[in-house]
Amino acid sequence: MKNTLPPCILVFAGHDxxxxxxxxxxxxxxxxxxxxxxxVVTSITVQDTINIIENKPLPxxxxxxxxxxxxxxxxxxxxxxxxxxxxxxxxxxxxxxVNYPQLxxxxxxxxxxxxGKVLANSQFQQTLIHELLPxxxxxxxxxxxxxxxxxxxxxxxxxAQQLMEYGCQAxxxxxxxxxSEQVENRLYSKGQLIKTWQFPxxxxxxxxxxxxxxxxxxxxxxxxxxxxxAIENAQxxxxxxxxxxxxxxxxxxxxxxxxxxxxxRIKT
Numbered sequence: 001m002k003n004t005l006p007p008c009i010l011v012f013a014g015h016d017x018x019x020x021x022x023x024x025x026x027x028x029x030x031x032x033x034x035x036x037x038x039x040v041v042t043s044i045t046v047q048d049t050i051n052i053i054e055n056k057p058l059p060x061x062x063x064x065x066x067x068x069x070x071x072x073x074x075x076x077x078x079x080x081x082x083x084x085x086x087x088x089x090x091x092x093x094x095x096x097x098v099n100y101p102q103l104x105x106x107x108x109x110x111x112x113x114x115x116g117k118v119l120a121n122s123q124f125q126q127t128l129i130h131e132l133l134p135x136x137x138x139x140x141x142x143x144x145x146x147x148x149x150x151x152x153x154x155x156x157x158x159x160a161q162q163l164m165e166y167g168c169q170a171x172x173x174x175x176x177x178x179x180s181e182q183v184e185n186r187l188y189s190k191g192q193l194i195k196t197w198q199f200p201x202x203x204x205x206x207x208x209x210x211x212x213x214x215x216x217x218x219x220x221x222x223x224x225x226x227x228x229x230a231i232e233n234a235q236x237x238x239x240x241x242x243x244x245x246x247x248x249x250x251x252x253x254x255x256x257x258x259x260x261x262x263x264x265r266i267k268t
Contacts, residue, residue, distance in 0.1 A: 013081070139163055
């Protein structure tokens with residue numbers, strides 16, 4: 001009999017009461033592509049579709065206790081990391097995950113909210129670089145985050161090369177914030193550009209698009225896809241959810257993550 005159990009994805013992320021980003025976005029995305037989410041809360045936020053008003057990280061020991069409970073009980077196939085909240089949480093997560101070298105780790109380096117609130121100071125970024133990036137399978141920064149982590153005005157290729165020198169195996173830089181007619185996303189691995197994709201630029205600003213993409217990558221990796229195929233499929237899923245987004249609040253539009261992708265290019 002074929003095993004039909006869904007792969008389990010361990011997710012470290014914050015709680016967003018608007019439902020647009022964070023754990024809500026991850027759970028919706030992973031459920032839609034046939035995965036089961038193990039959600040570990042790192043931070044309680046007060047936010048809406050406009051901006052984060054308040055960010056309250058949980059004690060690091062409480063974050064790790066959540067993760068240890070499910071790791072000891074359930075078969076985790078991949079790990080996705082979003083909003084971390086504090087330097088202490090980064091340290092503790094790194095110390096935990098170093099014990100699971102076979103686990104694909106996808107990191108969405110959230111440094112600021114979509115509305116502009118800064119969520120990561122210099123110490124936070126340096127800790128992320130030195131403690132977590134050496135354990136990272138795929139890093140999924142947008143172009144602003146890639147340049148911020150490398151503290152430079154590098155080209156995106158130079159920034160990606162620097163990020164890989166920090167230790168991550170692959171980097172996929174999304175190009176929504178670049179001044180191009182189409183959105184161009186780039187995958188780098190082994191020190192070089194592997195592939196680029198272009199998508200029509202959509203007219204709005206979207207809440208939780210980065211969460212959606214990174215969670216989707218984690219899910220497809222857990223289902224046995226290679227890095228390049230998982231990245232490609234996750235882009236199509238994310239673009240489709242943004243193309244069918246809706247506006248419920250006063251700020252950013254919300255991805256329709258429950259709309260099934262119709263793109264025939266989805267690969268397995």
